[in-house]
Amino acid sequence: MTGPEIMAVVGFFIMLAGAGWRVWARVEAKVKVAEDKADKNTADLAAHRLHVSETYVTKAGMQEQTSQILRSIEGVGNRIDGLNDRLDRLYENQPRRTTRG
Structure with missing residues (x-):
């Protein structure tokens, strides 16, 4: 292999790693948004349970x-x-x- 070929292979792997890093960052952002929504929904559910237990009779x-x-x-x-x-x-x-x- 010659120098330009090695540089092309290294450049390809760097590009591939950059693309992987970018995909990973977007997935992490989506996971963070989903976790925030889940936390909000859990808090809403807890508030609703409290309302039901205070309002309705057994x-x-x-x-x-x-x-x-x-x-x-x-x-x-x-x-x-x-x-x-x-x-x-x-x-x-x-x-x-x-x-x-």
Whole structure:
């Protein structure tokens, strides 16, 4: 091999190494952007989980609230039944009016 041929081969390898370095740098930049997006999405997911845990009730909590509401409705129903009984007794004890005809 002569000097110019060696220089051509060395130049080719230097060019190939430069191209590889450039591709590697672009891949690293894309990986960095992807990592940043993943970190942001992880933070958003954590914030959403916190919001859901603060806002929505558990199944047990929902059952407890439902039973309290049903007991309250039952109490109102019992009061209405008692009021109906009192009105019935009131009307039963009144003297009946008779009309002469």
